Amino acid sequence: MNLFTRFENAFMPNYGVPPIALARGEGTRVWDAEGRQYLDFIAGLATSSLGHAHPALVEAVSAQVATIAHTSNLFLHEPEVRLAERLLDLLNAPARVFFANSGTEANEAAYKLALKYGRREGRSYFVAAENGFHGRTIGALSLTGKRAIRDQFGPFPVEVRFVPYGDADALKEAVTGDCIAVFLEPTQGEAGVVPPPAGYFESAREICDSTGALLVADEIQSAIGRTGHWFAHQADGVTPDILTLAKGLGGGLPIGACVGFGDAGRLFEKGDHGSTFGGNPVSCAAALAVLDTVDLDHVKSVAARLRTGLESVRHPLLKGVRGRGLWLAAVLTDDRSAQVQQAAAHAGFLVNAVQPDAVRIAPPLIVTAEEVDALVAALPAILTEAAG
Missing domain, CATH: 3.40.640.10 (Type I PLP-dependent aspartate aminotransferase-like (Major domain))
Incomplete structure (x- = not known):
C-alpha cells in the first residue's frame, strides 16, 4: 500500500490527499518520496523562513x-x-x-x-x-x-x-x-x-x-x-x-x-x-x-529581483504581479491557478494556487538570486502548459 493510500485511510478528509509526499529538504530544495527534487517557493505557507535543515x-x-x-x-x-x-x-x-x-x-x-x-x-x-x-x-x-x-x-x-x-x-x-x-x-x-x-x-x-x-x-x-x-x-x-x-x-x-x-x-x-x-x-x-x-537586506534585494523578473514575463495567462517582499502572487487572466501549480511541480518548482486566479510565491527568506532567476526563466513554459 503506497503512502497516499495510507494517508487517505488514516486521516479525516478535510485536506483531501496532497499530490506530493515530501521526504526531506535542504536549503530551498526539497525531495519527494520518489527522490524527485523541487525548488520550494511555498516555504510551508510562508513558514520555513530559513528553508530546510538550516544549520542555525x-x-x-x-x-x-x-x-x-x-x-x-x-x-x-x-x-x-x-x-x-x-x-x-x-x-x-x-x-x-x-x-x-x-x-x-x-x-x-x-x-x-x-x-x-x-x-x-x-x-x-x-x-x-x-x-x-x-x-x-x-x-x-x-x-x-x-x-x-x-x-x-x-x-x-x-x-x-x-x-x-x-x-x-x-x-x-x-x-x-x-x-x-x-x-x-x-x-x-x-x-x-x-x-x-x-x-x-x-x-x-x-x-x-x-x-x-x-x-x-x-x-x-x-x-x-x-x-x-x-x-x-x-x-x-x-x-x-x-x-x-x-x-x-x-x-x-x-x-x-x-x-x-x-x-x-x-x-x-x-x-x-x-x-x-x-x-x-x-x-x-x-x-x-x-x-x-534572517537578513533583511538580502530579503529586500532578492525580493526586488524576483518582482522585476516576474513583471518582465509576457504571457497571455499572466495578468500581473502583486504583493510585498518575498510574498507575491502571480495574477492570472483565467482561473487556472491549479493548473499552474501542477505545471510548476512538473518543472521542479513548488508554488501555491492560493485563489483560482492567483498563484502564491513565497520562498524561504534565504532564497538566492540564481534560484529566483530559475523560476522566472521557467515561468513562460509553465504558463503555457497550464493554459493547455
Missing part, C-alpha cells in the same frame, strides 16, 4: 531539546524570556507578549483580549475585512471574512461586521463608539496576497483612535522579514494595539504570539488565558535562531 535551526533545536524540551506554563525558562525581549526590542514600543502554538491561537488570544476590553467599555461588535483570513477556531473563524469556510459553523458568539478590504470610507462608516476592535491583515494572504491602497492602515489607525476601538494587526504571514521588514505595519508607520504573529517566527517549529501594546498589554489578568505548550523551550529556541539569521 538544527543546532538551536538540537541543543534545546537535549537540555529541556517542555516546562508547561507552571515554570518559566530562559528561551521564552529572551524571545519576548527580542520581539519587544524589534517592535521598539512598550508592549507585553503571550506565546501560543499557532496563528489561529494567537488570533484567538487577540480576540479574547479585545473582548475583555469591549465588555469593560460596554462595546458590542467587531469589524473585519471581507475575504480576510484569521484562522479556523471559533473565535478566529468568526473574524474570517470567507463565507465558504465560515457560514456553516455559525452562529458565532459576537457580532462581526465585514467591510471591503482597502476601503477606508466603508471602514469609517462601520466603526462607531460601540465597536470593540478592527481586525485587519496588512496584506491579505489567503485572499491572494492582496496589499491595501497606500494610506489604508494610517486611516484605520485614525478611525480607531477617534472611536476608541482597538486596532488588531494580523501579521501571521506578513511578519518576521517576509515583506522586507520585521513587521509589515512598520513600513506603514502604524503601531497597532494588538499584533499577532506565527508562521515564519518559528522557521517550521510551531509557535504563535499575541502582543498587546500599551494598555492592551495589561488587559489579561492572572488566569484569564493560558496554553500548555505556548512558549515551549524548543520552539522559542527555533524562533531565536530565525531572528538571529
Whole structure:
C-alpha cells in the first residue's frame, strides 16, 4: 500500500490527499518520496523562513531539546524570556507578549483580549475585512471574512461586521463608539496576497483612535522579514494595539504570539488565558535562531529581483504581479491557478494556487538570486502548459 493510500485511510478528509509526499529538504530544495527534487517557493505557507535543515535551526533545536524540551506554563525558562525581549526590542514600543502554538491561537488570544476590553467599555461588535483570513477556531473563524469556510459553523458568539478590504470610507462608516476592535491583515494572504491602497492602515489607525476601538494587526504571514521588514505595519508607520504573529517566527517549529501594546498589554489578568505548550523551550529556541539569521537586506534585494523578473514575463495567462517582499502572487487572466501549480511541480518548482486566479510565491527568506532567476526563466513554459 503506497503512502497516499495510507494517508487517505488514516486521516479525516478535510485536506483531501496532497499530490506530493515530501521526504526531506535542504536549503530551498526539497525531495519527494520518489527522490524527485523541487525548488520550494511555498516555504510551508510562508513558514520555513530559513528553508530546510538550516544549520542555525538544527543546532538551536538540537541543543534545546537535549537540555529541556517542555516546562508547561507552571515554570518559566530562559528561551521564552529572551524571545519576548527580542520581539519587544524589534517592535521598539512598550508592549507585553503571550506565546501560543499557532496563528489561529494567537488570533484567538487577540480576540479574547479585545473582548475583555469591549465588555469593560460596554462595546458590542467587531469589524473585519471581507475575504480576510484569521484562522479556523471559533473565535478566529468568526473574524474570517470567507463565507465558504465560515457560514456553516455559525452562529458565532459576537457580532462581526465585514467591510471591503482597502476601503477606508466603508471602514469609517462601520466603526462607531460601540465597536470593540478592527481586525485587519496588512496584506491579505489567503485572499491572494492582496496589499491595501497606500494610506489604508494610517486611516484605520485614525478611525480607531477617534472611536476608541482597538486596532488588531494580523501579521501571521506578513511578519518576521517576509515583506522586507520585521513587521509589515512598520513600513506603514502604524503601531497597532494588538499584533499577532506565527508562521515564519518559528522557521517550521510551531509557535504563535499575541502582543498587546500599551494598555492592551495589561488587559489579561492572572488566569484569564493560558496554553500548555505556548512558549515551549524548543520552539522559542527555533524562533531565536530565525531572528538571529534572517537578513533583511538580502530579503529586500532578492525580493526586488524576483518582482522585476516576474513583471518582465509576457504571457497571455499572466495578468500581473502583486504583493510585498518575498510574498507575491502571480495574477492570472483565467482561473487556472491549479493548473499552474501542477505545471510548476512538473518543472521542479513548488508554488501555491492560493485563489483560482492567483498563484502564491513565497520562498524561504534565504532564497538566492540564481534560484529566483530559475523560476522566472521557467515561468513562460509553465504558463503555457497550464493554459493547455
